[in-house]
Amino acid sequence: MLISYDFSSALKEKIGPAGIPAKSKKALMPRLKRIREGLKQAHAKGSVGFLSIPERRSDLRRVVALAKEISRKFKTLIVIGIGGSDLGARAFVRALDEGKGMDVRFIGANTDPEEIAALLDSVDLKKCALNVISKSGDTIEPMSTFLLLRERLIAKVGKRAHAEHIIATTDWNRGTLRTIADREGYRTLPVPNDIGGRFSALTPVGLFPAACAGIDVAGLVRGAGKIRDRFLSIPMSGNNVLNYCAVHYLGYSKRGQRIHVLMPYAARLDLLGDWYRQLWAESLGKRLSRRGREVNHGPTPVAALGATDQHSQIQLYNEGPDDKIVTFIEVERPRSDFIVPKPYPDLEGIAYLGGQRFSAILDAERRATAQALAANGRPSGTIAIPSISPETVGGLMMFFMLATAAMGELLDVNAYDQPGVEAGKKAMDKMLGRKSR
Amino acid sequence: MLISYDFSSALKEKIGPAGIPAKSKKALMPRLKRIREGLKQAHAKGSVGFLSIPERRSDLRRVVALAKEISRKFKTLIVIGIGGSDLGARAFVRALDEGKGMDVRFIGANTDPEEIAALLDSVDLKKCALNVISKSGDTIEPMSTFLLLRERLIAKVGKRAHAEHIIATTDWNRGTLRTIADREGYRTLPVPNDIGGRFSALTPVGLFPAACAGIDVAGLVRGAGKIRDRFLSIPMSGNNVLNYCAVHYLGYSKRGQRIHVLMPYAARLDLLGDWYRQLWAESLGKRLSRRGREVNHGPTPVAALGATDQHSQIQLYNEGPDDKIVTFIEVERPRSDFIVPKPYPDLEGIAYLGGQRFSAILDAERRATAQALAANGRPSGTIAIPSISPETVGGLMMFFMLATAAMGELLDVNAYDQPGVEAGKKAMDKMLGRKSR
Numbered sequence: 001m002l003i004s005y006d007f008s009s010a011l012k013e014k015i016g017p018a019g020i021p022a023k024s025k026k027a028l029m030p031r032l033k034r035i036r037e038g039l040k041q042a043h044a045k046g047s048v049g050f051l052s053i054p055e056r057r058s059d060l061r062r063v064v065a066l067a068k069e070i071s072r073k074f075k076t077l078i079v080i081g082i083g084g085s086d087l088g089a090r091a092f093v094r095a096l097d098e099g100k101g102m103d104v105r106f107i108g109a110n111t112d113p114e115e116i117a118a119l120l121d122s123v124d125l126k127k128c129a130l131n132v133i134s135k136s137g138d139t140i141e142p143m144s145t146f147l148l149l150r151e152r153l154i155a156k157v158g159k160r161a162h163a164e165h166i167i168a169t170t171d172w173n174r175g176t177l178r179t180i181a182d183r184e185g186y187r188t189l190p191v192p193n194d195i196g197g198r199f200s201a202l203t204p205v206g207l208f209p210a211a212c213a214g215i216d217v218a219g220l221v222r223g224a225g226k227i228r229d230r231f232l233s234i235p236m237s238g239n240n241v242l243n244y245c246a247v248h249y250l251g252y253s254k255r256g257q258r259i260h261v262l263m264p265y266a267a268r269l270d271l272l273g274d275w276y277r278q279l280w281a282e283s284l285g286k287r288l289s290r291r292g293r294e295v296n297h298g299p300t301p302v303a304a305l306g307a308t309d310q311h312s313q314i315q316l317y318n319e320g321p322d323d324k325i326v327t328f329i330e331v332e333r334p335r336s337d338f339i340v341p342k343p344y345p346d347l348e349g350i351a352y353l354g355g356q357r358f359s360a361i362l363d364a365e366r367r368a369t370a371q372a373l374a375a376n377g378r379p380s381g382t383i384a385i386p387s388i389s390p391e392t393v394g395g396l397m398m399f400f401m402l403a404t405a406a407m408g409e410l411l412d413v414n415a416y417d418q419p420g421v422e423a424g425k426k427a428m429d430k431m432l433g434r435k436s437r
Numbered sequence: 438m439l440i441s442y443d444f445s446s447a448l449k450e451k452i453g454p455a456g457i458p459a460k461s462k463k464a465l466m467p468r469l470k471r472i473r474e475g476l477k478q479a480h481a482k483g484s485v486g487f488l489s490i491p492e493r494r495s496d497l498r499r500v501v502a503l504a505k506e507i508s509r510k511f512k513t514l515i516v517i518g519i520g521g522s523d524l525g526a527r528a529f530v531r532a533l534d535e536g537k538g539m540d541v542r543f544i545g546a547n548t549d550p551e552e553i554a555a556l557l558d559s560v561d562l563k564k565c566a567l568n569v570i571s572k573s574g575d576t577i578e579p580m581s582t583f584l585l586l587r588e589r590l591i592a593k594v595g596k597r598a599h600a601e602h603i604i605a606t607t608d609w610n611r612g613t614l615r616t617i618a619d620r621e622g623y624r625t626l627p628v629p630n631d632i633g634g635r636f637s638a639l640t641p642v643g644l645f646p647a648a649c650a651g652i653d654v655a656g657l658v659r660g661a662g663k664i665r666d667r668f669l670s671i672p673m674s675g676n677n678v679l680n681y682c683a684v685h686y687l688g689y690s691k692r693g694q695r696i697h698v699l700m701p702y703a704a705r706l707d708l709l710g711d712w713y714r715q716l717w718a719e720s721l722g723k724r725l726s727r728r729g730r731e732v733n734h735g736p737t738p739v740a741a742l743g744a745t746d747q748h749s750q751i752q753l754y755n756e757g758p759d760d761k762i763v764t765f766i767e768v769e770r771p772r773s774d775f776i777v778p779k780p781y782p783d784l785e786g787i788a789y790l791g792g793q794r795f796s797a798i799l800d801a802e803r804r805a806t807a808q809a810l811a812a813n814g815r816p817s818g819t820i821a822i823p824s825i826s827p828e829t830v831g832g833l834m835m836f837f838m839l840a841t842a843a844m845g846e847l848l849d850v851n852a853y854d855q856p857g858v859e860a861g862k863k864a865m866d867k868m869l870g871r872k873s874r
Contacts, residue, residue, distance in 0.1 A: 082744075082745060082748045083745070083747075083748025083749050084748070087749070108704065108745055109745075110704050110742070110743075110744055110745050110799075111744055111795050111798045111799045111802065112702075112703060112704040112705075112744075112771070112795070112799055113771045113773045113774045113775050113794075113795040113796055113799075114703065114704065114705055114771050114772055114773050114825070115704040115705070116773070116775060116795065117772075117773035117775075136786065137786060137787070138786035138787065140790065140798065140802075141744055141748075141798075141802075143786075143787050143790065144777045144790050144793075144795065144798060147777050147778045147779075147780065147787070147790070147791075148775050148777060148778060148795075150778075150780075151778040151780070175786075176781075176784050176786035176787055179784060180781060180784070197748075258758060258760060259696065259737055265549075266549060266551065267545065267547050267549040267551065267552040268549075268551055268552070274749075277749060277750070278748070278749035278750070281749060281750050281752065281753040281757075282749060282750075282752040282753065284753075284757075285752050285753025285754075285755075285756050285757035286752075286756050286757070287755075287756035296756065296757060296758050296759065297757065297758070298753045298756065298757025298758060300696055300737075300739065300753065300757070300760070300761070302737065302739060305547070306547075307519075307547055307548055307549075307578055308519060308520070308545055308546075308547050310520075310858065310861060311519045311520025311521070311578075311634075311715070311858075312520050312524070312711075312714060312715035312718060312719060313714070313715070313718050313719075314857065314858055314861060315718065315719040315722050315723075315855045315856075315857040315858050316718040316719065316721075316722025316735045316737065316857075317722075318722075318724075318857035318858070318860065318861070319722055319723055319724035319733065319735065319856070319857035320718075320721075320722035320723070320733060320734065320735025320737070321695060321733050321734070321735060322733065323695060323737070324737070334549070334550045334551050335551055335554075336550045336551050336553070336554035337550045338550050338553060338554075338585050340581045340584050340585060341584045341585060341587075341588040342584075343584065343587075343588070344613075344617060347613050347616060347617070348872075349573065349574060349575035349580075349612075349613035350574070350575065350580050350584070350613055352869060352870050352871040352872070353577065353580065353581050353584070353869065354584075356581075356869060357550075358548050358549070358550040358553065358581065358585075359550055360869075361548045361577065361578075361581060361869065362547075362548045362549055362550070364865055364868040364869055365548065365577075365578075365861075365865060367864070367868065368861045368862075368864035368865040368868060369861050371860075371861070371864045372860035372861035372864055375860055376857075376860070388551070418752045419752075419756070420751065420752040420753075420755035420756035420813075421747065421748075421751055421752050421755070423755065423808075423809035423812055423813065424747060424751060424755070424805045424806050424808070424809035425805075427804070427805035427808045427809055428801055428802060428805040431801040431804065431805060432789060432790065432793060432797075432798065432801055433789050434789040435785075435789070
């Protein structure tokens with residue numbers, strides 16, 4: 001199976017009162033069934049954009065062709081995006097880059113001048129392509145950074161040649177970045193109209209940088225398709241996405257478990273945690289319910305990493321307040337492995353490690369942590385994937401996007417908007433002297 | 438001033454009911470005064486180790502001398518530590534590395550074989566020194582990783598020469614790594630007996646990798662000393678550390694604000710957030726009070742980054758549950774700056790950005806975010822430093838260590854132990870076949 005989910009350590013029957021009673025989960029099933037039906041219909045009608053990602057083949061072809069061309073011409077790709085415009089691609093490159101493609105860098109568009117200075121010191125712009133990503137072209141951070149890097153690029157290669165270096169991922173028809181791209185003759189890729197930033201990793205937004213890094217982007221999309229199809233078709237009790245939602249919804253709403261930790265035991269999945277953090281927080285953190293009632297909903301996602309965070313966060317998770325649900329990600333077969341040597345058989349403190357596989361140690365760390373949490377009555381679950389591959393990473397993203405959509409329905413909030421960032425934007429506009437929007 | 442703290446946006450008088458009433462803060466002052474007196478006495482008696490870091494000059498000299506020697510001989514330093522044994526050094530290198538010293542790499546000792554394979558592919562061990570850090574020498578992750586890298590190193594340079602490449606930071610008198618170092622003739626640095634891992638960044642544990650990276654480690658310690666002296670000497674009302682504690686303690690205990698977000702507006706301080714995350718979580722997350730009462734205390738620290746996380750977490754912080762306190766870090770003068778060009782004066786969506794300094798944009802982002810939080814009745818505070826320098830980074834660490842110590846007293850928990858990781862360790866031992874401890 002591409003992705004499995006074991007939630008037995010979240011059940012009251014196993015861990016005691018902090019767990020979910022099996023009967024509560026059963027009682028939730030009719031609602032979950034209706035939610036899945038709703039998503040099925042939304043998919044059929046095309047009203048929830050990310051559900052049709054696996055069918056958007058022309059976008060995928062466009063991405064692959066352009067990445068091929070750019071990879072031939074340039075050594076480095078600098079991605080200029082923020083939030084939903086770079087977290088997905090970062091996660092892909094971290095998990096899957098095997099050095100087969102371009103060197104892909106993320107400036108993060110944080111508008112931090114020290115960070116920009118460090119980037120400019122470390123690259124030769126003549127050998128760089130710039131991928132600026134903004135649907136409207138009005139986003140302050142990436143556009144400021146783009147305008148600066150564009151000017152530096154022109155200083156190096158001249159006004160005429162600079163257009164060859166730039167790929168704008170933006171709205172297909174309108175907006176500031178579209179206007180600039182048309183005026184300057186930049187190549188462009190579309191940000192789909194019906195898919196919001198945090199759901200856009202598997203569109204040209206995230207796929208183009210991944211393809212430039214030499215990652216099999218068709219595999220990413222194929223994995224996402226498999227998980228979506230499985231979600232829409234298999235029986236309720238074995239539906240991993242809905243089980244994940246049930247555990248998190250019941251913990252959140254009945255037990256005050258408002259902190260949702262994602263803890264892969266695989267260093268290369270750490271940035272998937274950053275991507276998930278936006279998806280879960282921005283989709284579910286809402287003041288108003290769909291019916292306009294003030295609910296102030298929103299679990300706080302936390303990205304952790306095993307085994308590292310055993311030496312940082314596990315003390316708190318084991319002994320602190322019962323306000324968390326931890327989800328481990330297990331990678332069954334790493335792409336490399338090593339055996340611990342045994343040069344000191346007489347030293348009791350380490351002799352037993354000799355001859356053990358690193359993969360077995362990491363696996364034991366995860367199982368021991370799950371056991372300790374259960375012994376302390378703290379709920380956890382484990383998502384397992386066979387290995388880190390384009391299919392599994394794309395599949396994990398679809399898994400979490402589906403879970404987010406369903407969780408939005410359970411909490412009765414709109415998972416697709418972000419009204420709570422408007423106040424800050426307005427304050428910014430005023431400070432920086434923008435007259436109107 | 439090296440570090441200031443503005444908590445006006447955490448007060449009820451400014452933001453409404455989610456804020457702290459000024460009179461609650463005032464009422465807490467006598468307790469805080471007693472706590473400071475207690476720490477003063479502990480410093481005089483030498484019973485709380487980290488308080489005397491500024492006086493440990495012989496350790497500092499040893500670090501500087503050894504780093505000088507190692508830097509002459511090798512190109513890369515591979516740091517093999519986990520948790521308190523590498524988070525501090527990572528934060529230093531990220532914030533302060535200006536390319537003047539060795540290339541310092543952190544393997545993270547995560548026992549992830551894919552990560553180890555990536556490291557081995559990217560370095561020439563002949564040009565590497567290894568700094569293995571473990572007080573006991575029994576810590577599974579760094580010791581497994583060390584034994585593997587040591588074997589690989591011997592294969593490259595031979596048994597006799599390999600010892601020159603290795604620096605063990607460990608207990609000065611006893612333990613497995615001490616035994617190995619003595620047997621093999623490795624150079625060593627001391628892990629102080631009276632300073633626990635998460636308080637050890639400013640000891641040889643964190644200072645040696647920093648010194649190898651060419652960072653002014655005396656400056657780090659000097660900054661820490663300034664902040665400690667200020668804490669111990671200045672009046673209560675202007676005591677930033679105690680004000681920080683008051684805001685977080687009152688929010689935590691009276692208002693259920695159990696999530697404590699640290700959000701620097703400076704990319705190079707992001708790993709300081711990871712260091713803080715261990716310090717706050719592992720010190721304060723405790724099942725039992727000092728008197729043995731079951732309290733299950735513990736705020737959950739979250740490391741965020743501005744402006745990036747405005748596009749990820751701020752929707753949740755503004756509209757989600759009132760369960761967070763956000764602390765911004767403002768850097769008043771960045772080490773570099775740029776101005777946004779204005780090539781498109783006719784495009785209203787970006788024209789106003791032309792001519793603005795990046796530092797001013799980043800500053801406006803922070804202020805706008807703080808304003809929006811306040812308008813939504815969500816508490817925040819701002820720590821400001823003049824610039825990112827060894828003094829301010831060392832000062833920030835001392836600031837947070839003092840705050841942690843004082844917060845432990847307020848919550849009546851032992852901030853210096855970690856009993857909640859023992860269960861997992863025992864389960865590990867069993868799985869991996871270790872007989873006894």
